Amino acid sequence: MHDNKVKYRFAMLEDRTLREVFHFRVSLLGAVSVITISIFALILLLSVLIIYTPLRNILPGYSASLREQLIEESARVDSLQTDLSLQRQYLDVIKQLTAGDIATDSVQSLDSLQRVEKARLVAEESEAVEAFKNQYELKERDRMTLYDNITPRSFHRLQRPVRGVIVQSARPDWHQYGVSLRTAKNETVMATTRGTLVSVERMADNSFAVVLQNDAFVTIYRHVARALKTQGTAVEAGEAIGVADGEKEIGVELWEGGKFVNPEEVIVW
Numbered sequence: 001m002h003d004n005k006v007k008y009r010f011a012m013l014e015d016r017t018l019r020e021v022f023h024f025r026v027s028l029l030g031a032v033s034v035i036t037i038s039i040f041a042l043i044l045l046l047s048v049l050i051i052y053t054p055l056r057n058i059l060p061g062y063s064a065s066l067r068e069q070l071i072e073e074s075a076r077v078d079s080l081q082t083d084l085s086l087q088r089q090y091l092d093v094i095k096q097l098t099a100g101d102i103a104t105d106s107v108q109s110l111d112s113l114q115r116v117e118k119a120r121l122v123a124e125e126s127e128a129v130e131a132f133k134n135q136y137e138l139k140e141r142d143r144m145t146l147y148d149n150i151t152p153r154s155f156h157r158l159q160r161p162v163r164g165v166i167v168q169s170a171r172p173d174w175h176q177y178g179v180s181l182r183t184a185k186n187e188t189v190m191a192t193t194r195g196t197l198v199s200v201e202r203m204a205d206n207s208f209a210v211v212l213q214n215d216a217f218v219t220i221y222r223h224v225a226r227a228l229k230t231q232g233t234a235v236e237a238g239e240a241i242g243v244a245d246g247e248k249e250i251g252v253e254l255w256e257g258g259k260f261v262n263p264e265e266v267i268v269w
Contacts (some may be wrong), residue, residue, distance in 0.1 A: 005029055068186055071243055075226050132199055132211060158192040158267045159237040161221065161252050162244060166269065170253075170262050178220065178253030179263050185246030191235040192219045192254075192267065200231045207248055210241060217261070222251035 007030075011023035050056045164183035170176055195214030203209055203222075210221040212235070225245035235241060244250050254261040 071186060071226065071228075074228065078226075158217070158254075159190060160267055160269060161192050161219070161263075162189045162250050163187055164244075164250065166264065167249060169264060170260075172260055177260050178222070178251045180249040180251050182249055183244040183246055185244075187244045187246065188240045189221060189224050189242035189244055189250065191237055191239045191241055192252075193217060193237045195219075195235065197229050197231055197233045197235060197241065200227050200229065205248070208242060212241070216256060218255040220251075220253040220255070222253075223248040224250065 005027050007025045007027045009023060009025050012021045013019065014021055162181055162183055164181035164187060166179050167182045168176070168180040170179055189210075191212055193212070193214055193216075195212050195217075197210060198213045199209070199211035201209050205223075207222075208224040208227040210224055210227060210229075212219040212221070221242065223244075224242035225248065226243040227241070228243065229235060229241045252263050254263045254266065
């Protein structure tokens with residue numbers, strides 16, 4: 001311990017005159033203390049930067065949390081837009097009532113307006129999805145048979161629509177034209193190929209039915225918890241178009257020229 005406290009003199013001398021330019025004195029214990037304090041200060045500084053700045057997003061594990069936060073914020077904005085629209089309708093009713101344009105008995109409460117608006121949207125969207133499905137089922141009915149519908153393909157594989165486990169395969173004889181997948185919560189639903197979203201409709205169970213179309217295929221997604229794209233949006237293969245909630249099984253159907261295509265034969269799962 002005594003040797004650790006012995007101070008050593010470090011001096012800087014000019015080469016030609018040997019004149020002392022600078023010097024300092026330090027002991028072995030002092031040097032170790034300074035180095036230790038510097039290391040702890042550096043660790044503390046890095047910890048603060050990682051915890052309280054966006055640098056934490058580059059670390060493994062934080063990116064998933066950021067993705068979930070973005071999805072939640074997107075859903076919250078969509079909900080706020082819907083509430084704002086209903087509030088505007090409610091204020092319009094109040095203005096008309098104040099001006100005497102409508103009778104008092106005809107005024108509906110905000111909850112009633114919400115129920116009426118939701119019922120109207122569900123009815124319109126359900127009819128649109130069913131009409132689209134019937135169009136493809138009836139178009140080739142005259143020249144389709146049960147076995148003609150099941151057409152194995154050897155062409156290029158399509159992008160996996162969602163990460164999950166197939167719990168029900170396609171059964172055309174039971175009018176089950178797609179596969180059902182069990183997924184994890186907040187799993188991303190992706191485009192199987194490059195194309196355009198020709199339909200993004202809310203169903204009666206508050207989930208979305210999404211229809212993706214390109215020159216060759218039509219892909220129909222069912223029971224998507226949240227839609228991340230709107231109708232008419234052009235997407236690339238593998239691009240996120242929705243989110244699964246992990247509770248409802250995601251349904252995926254493939255059609256080519258009005259004919260059923262088994263997704264398990266053309267998609268690498």
